[in-house]
Amino acid sequence: xxxxxxxxxxxxxxxxxxxxxxxxxxxxxxxxxxxxxxxxxxxxxxxxxxxxxxxxxxxxxxxxxxxxxxxxxxxxxxxxxxxxxxxxxxxxxxxxxxxxxxxxxxxxxxxxxxxxxxxxxxxxxxxxxxxxxxxxxxxxxxxxxxxxxxxxxxxxxxxxxxxxxxxxxxxxxxxxxxxxxxxxxxxxxxxxxxxxxxxxxxxxxxxxx
Amino acid sequence: xxxxxxxxxxxxxxxxxxxxxxxxxxxxxxxxxxxxxxxxxxxxxxxxxxxxxxxxxxxxxxxxxxxxxxxxxxxxxxxxxxxxxxxxxxxxxxxxxxxxxxxxxxxxxxxxxxxxxxxxxxxxxxxxxxxxxxxxxxxxxxxxxxxxxxxxxxxxxxxxxxxxxxxxxxxxxxxxxxxxxxxxxxxxxxxxxxxxxxxxxxxxxxxxx
Numbered sequence: 001x002x003x004x005x006x007x008x009x010x011x012x013x014x015x016x017x018x019x020x021x022x023x024x025x026x027x028x029x030x031x032x033x034x035x036x037x038x039x040x041x042x043x044x045x046x047x048x049x050x051x052x053x054x055x056x057x058x059x060x061x062x063x064x065x066x067x068x069x070x071x072x073x074x075x076x077x078x079x080x081x082x083x084x085x086x087x088x089x090x091x092x093x094x095x096x097x098x099x100x101x102x103x104x105x106x107x108x109x110x111x112x113x114x115x116x117x118x119x120x121x122x123x124x125x126x127x128x129x130x131x132x133x134x135x136x137x138x139x140x141x142x143x144x145x146x147x148x149x150x151x152x153x154x155x156x157x158x159x160x161x162x163x164x165x166x167x168x169x170x171x172x173x174x175x176x177x178x179x180x181x182x183x184x185x186x187x188x189x190x191x192x193x194x195x196x197x198x199x200x201x202x203x204x205x206x207x208x209x
Numbered sequence: 210x211x212x213x214x215x216x217x218x219x220x221x222x223x224x225x226x227x228x229x230x231x232x233x234x235x236x237x238x239x240x241x242x243x244x245x246x247x248x249x250x251x252x253x254x255x256x257x258x259x260x261x262x263x264x265x266x267x268x269x270x271x272x273x274x275x276x277x278x279x280x281x282x283x284x285x286x287x288x289x290x291x292x293x294x295x296x297x298x299x300x301x302x303x304x305x306x307x308x309x310x311x312x313x314x315x316x317x318x319x320x321x322x323x324x325x326x327x328x329x330x331x332x333x334x335x336x337x338x339x340x341x342x343x344x345x346x347x348x349x350x351x352x353x354x355x356x357x358x359x360x361x362x363x364x365x366x367x368x369x370x371x372x373x374x375x376x377x378x379x380x381x382x383x384x385x386x387x388x389x390x391x392x393x394x395x396x397x398x399x400x401x402x403x404x405x406x407x408x409x410x411x412x413x414x415x416x417x418x
Contacts, residue, residue, distance in 0.1 A: 016406035079413045094307040095311070101303045110408050173411040193404060195311070195314075195402060196225070197226065198402050202384060203289045206289070206357060209398075
């Protein structure tokens with residue numbers, strides 16, 4: 001998929017949403033959809049949709065619209081979802097626990113292979129079907145199972161150290177839930193999910209309401 | 210703060226990060242900082258920082274830099290954090306539970322006033338110090354306590370209905386963790402936290418690594 005090189009990050013960030021919508025249509029056995037219908041469903045303009053999807057050759061046919069299955073598959077391929085990803089979750093606190101039990105990941109091709117913590121009281125106990133492993137065994141685990149994504153749900157103070165440990169052992173991407181920035185790391189891609197930041201932005205948006 | 214009207218949403222989205230950094234500096238009794246130092250700490254260019262902070266009159270003085278306390282307070286005011294916000298969490302599943310127990314919210318001025326669910330088995334039980342309330346009592350609760358932010362952590366199928374209930378009863382802003390879009394709602398501001406979307410974007414970013 002050499003075409004994907006040209007797609008801007010702004011478009012890429014919108015693709016998961018298209019992917020979800022198309023997934024719903026697919027589940028409901030809808031075979032084709034016009035950019036107008038898709039635009040009404042998604043509450044974005046039809047021209048935005050056409051522009052976005054044209055970026056990777058997902059052009060609709062006049063009078064037919066988009067073929068749901070083929071568009072769904074294209075986006076899946078562009079996002080690199082078709083090969084599946086192995087993940088590890090570091091931190092078995094409340095958030096880590098919620099993430100382990102979160103079912104949506106597997107549906108998107110993200111397979112949880114291990115959960116780690118440094119708390120002796122937690123190690124060896126279970127969250128759902130997953131036993132909590134000792135953080136000291138993480139390097140061996142990575143060498144053996146080759147997860148490519150690490151999900152960081154440890155306290156802020158520990159996040160940098162854990163991120164370094166993951167990236168030095170070959171994990172390629174991190175989802176960072178810890179309330180700190182990991183932008184100093186060079187050999188790993190980081191997506192931040194800073195929940196309080198969303199609350200603060202929302203605070204601004206409702207200020208004059 | 211009439212100045213804040215002019216600030217673009219892109220800048221606003223970066224303010225929570227400045228706010229967090231300045232908060233750390235403040236905690237460490239650092240009184241002033243140059244854009245160069247701040248830029249190194251935050252891993253963005255000094256010119257970006259100057260541009261962003263100039264947007265709301267937060268200009269540094271030559272040879273002095275920025276006064277940490279006054280910049281911190283300006284950002285706090287722009288984001289509307291100084292007045293505090295009352296929140297409710299809807300959904301006491303795993304994610305809801307983690308959010309109830311998440312300590313960072315209160316530190317930023319977001320006070321959790323109520324937790325709601327529709328599950329008879331959960332209603333009346335506690336998460337930390339918070340008793341789970343019956344979702345049917347939500348309208349009365351809102352009328353009495355006037356929360357302005359609702360945090361939605363219910364299954365996808367229920368999210369639209371809950372969002373409508375919150376906004377119709379006067380809640381001004383929603384943080385939506387449910388894996389669905391609420392963009393059709395007109396009278397309420399919505400910040401989405403779609404965790405799987407972050408994973409999908411990350412999947413793209415590590416594709417060629």
